[in-house]
Amino acid sequence: MNDLIHRLAEIVGPTHVLTQDGDTAPYLTDWRGRYHGRCVAVVAPASTAEVAALVRLCAARHIAIVPQGGNTSTCGAATPDTSGLQLVLSLARMQGIRDIDCANNSITVEAGATLASVQTAAREASRLFPLSLASEGSCQIGGNLSTNAGGLAVLRYGTMRELCLGLEVVLADGRVLHALSGLRKDSSGLDVKQLFIGAEGQLGIITAATLKLFPLPDASATAWIGVDSADTAIHWLGALRQAFGDRLTSFEILSEPCQRLLDKHQAGRLPFIAPWALLIELSDAGDSAELGERLTMWLAEQQMVDGVIAQSEAERLKLWQLREDMSETQKKEGASIKHDIGVPSSAIAAFIAACGDALQAAFPGCRIMVFGHAGDGNLHYNVSHTRTDNAALFDDEAAVNAIVYDQVAHYGGTLAAEHGVGQLKGAWLARYKDPVALSIMRSMKQALDPQGLMNPGKWLSQI
């Protein structure tokens, strides 16, 4: 053991090998406090070469590695097991912005760069890096890639997979895959980087990425709109896309119970309560006043009943704050069983109706909070009060999950839309995913990590 620590220190420097409980603790518990692990050490390499040296050392000694970014996984993807034998490899020291190529609209960053720092670097070059999500101040690009993160602007800009042009990856045997690239078009063989996107560190360790940038939009227009049903919401999604094309950047929905909760805890901030609320945003080159005017006119033509259009940046931020406060506000009502699901947009209304019915039949009076990124079909679907005493909620977790995921499967959906699978949902993945797809995933693992040392204990060990 001491010899191992010594060797680790030789690679990364002694101050970057943590072994004391007080030092390692933050790395051993996940963000939601659901998983608690132990480790042989936490190491923080500063370069791809150091990552490769660490991986070679571990491969030779058969030591498992848990790569960790901002440690914001909601599924326990970055928490080691309780054996105390795994090594946590933190990417936190690899935060470099290696290159910004404005003419090519691309940026090359190291895996430990926070999402916010990449957004900032892009903005300083008058460019947009469009990935945006709640934990952007802490989460890191490597984790975003490893979970194929989504967020608020997928409707227009795509998920992390679509935003990624190239990757640098340290493989399980310590070799380095050099697949950084600024190319938009490439059909020269298999696109091997795709294997590591969404793999949650189980096939190798992403050390750097080249990402797409976009022109920074000058103009935005933001509205909060009430509609009478989920069906109507989806109708509006289509009509907005037809009328405004790619300008439609975000299309969020909140159910009436969500709005009532916001109103209860933040009285006076909600403009009105409707069966469904939409938060929509257009963005464009050009002028905000003109875009806002155009949206106002269009909404008038649609005979919108309830709606407000932000008249200033401050009003715009207030509307977004309502949406962002949903998670915190829910906590005030106690725990809930959370689901990060996706269905085709066309199935959202039918799914919500059927899943609600099934849950009410099994747990009369249960509370269901539905909100999320309806523009891309991704819903946060949270269930609580399955019993009078919500303290016993988690006794019903498996039953609730089975009902929700059955309906998700029925409507051609996914049980993990943007948070990944981690160790939380591996068994569910095994139950619902196409068996041939699962079999291919297992063979990829066997091909790329035959020793099973890359983040073991997560979903690839469970399927």
Place this chain on the structure above:
Amino acid sequence: MNDLIHRLAEIVGPTHVLTQDGDTAPYLTDWRGRYHGRCVAVVAPASTAEVAALVRLCAARHIAIVPQGGNTSTCGAATPDTSGLQLVLSLARMQGIRDIDCANNSITVEAGATLASVQTAAREASRLFPLSLASEGSCQIGGNLSTNAGGLAVLRYGTMRELCLGLEVVLADGRVLHALSGLRKDSSGLDVKQLFIGAEGQLGIITAATLKLFPLPDASATAWIGVDSADTAIHWLGALRQAFGDRLTSFEILSEPCQRLLDKHQAGRLPFIAPWALLIELSDAGDSAELGERLTMWLAEQQMVDGVIAQSEAERLKLWQLREDMSETQKKEGASIKHDIGVPSSAIAAFIAACGDALQAAFPGCRIMVFGHAGDGNLHYNVSHTRTDNAALFDDEAAVNAIVYDQVAHYGGTLAAEHGVGQLKGAWLARYKDPVALSIMRSMKQALDPQGLMNPGKWLSQI
């Protein structure tokens, strides 16, 4: 042999098993007439189940399968070898449009559907399927996916990989991967469909796909603009994207020699001759007159010297026809050594200068025709007249390729941007691609097709 033909006929019906030379000939030569193969038979299954049955039969008898779509490969990807032992599996009977989901903006089609038929089905539903390329009347969706096809609108809409939401694939052992999906966001495990995109039929046979649709733009504005250098062209690309955002749909360039050739063979059709010509198109929701007016004003602000803006659909088509005539027009001057390369947009000018210099140094007086999709970095780079007598051109092919691909590699580019690798470029891929990437490709082949029966003899056998 007779027994095999009998078994094939049991699966697909006797009229769909071709064995006579006159019947099989069209399937045994590639589009450019460069490769000539033989086969044991050509079979045309009508369903995924029939494809799976054929693959199982072949796996049991160790017979190699060459999947073939519209047979428009420019790299020999769909031509069997000369052994006469391979089976050509034509997807031509699997042309069904299985589903159009307008609210989800997605379409599910069989692999044998031609690109044009998918475009038409989308348009009839008031949607756009944006992939567009010269062979769209013949090429099939399965081939488009297998080469990660690009074309004219990648700048805005992405390549076939980005347009694909889900796949159905028959694996080398006859199992069927059910990964059709209309989801925009999905982080439930590895995205296994990515393996088959760009694999040119060497890992399995794509039988159906779910593809993204977009709102059909109502408005377009098209201009032909002269600029003084490739540097200026790339400057315009950035300025146009900043000013018009995602409205910029196509950004094509043609060098002066290309324009002179067009002028020689099609006198009077070219508005002017400039050091470089740009063909740009904006598209949008809304009104064409308004968009055209906006483009006109913007171009005036840029102090455009030479330029015409199409004032009618007829004029728009005439401008595009010039671009599309480039390939045919070149043929009138004799053969050329063609390259389908890509570099980051920011490197286009430097690449063109350096590669031109290197070629002129080696082959003084050679002719270089450069045109293509500069918006995404993809250039068609064609070289001829390396000697006084162009008939001996192909004696210099390897030397020319080495010069061009050395420069491509130097500028971080690709030797196959949108046509794939086929059997034409396997050796070059082996020479220039990252060795670790090549090693991963080989292990994917080993994992998914250990018998080596899926389209053998193409690039995965050459790397």
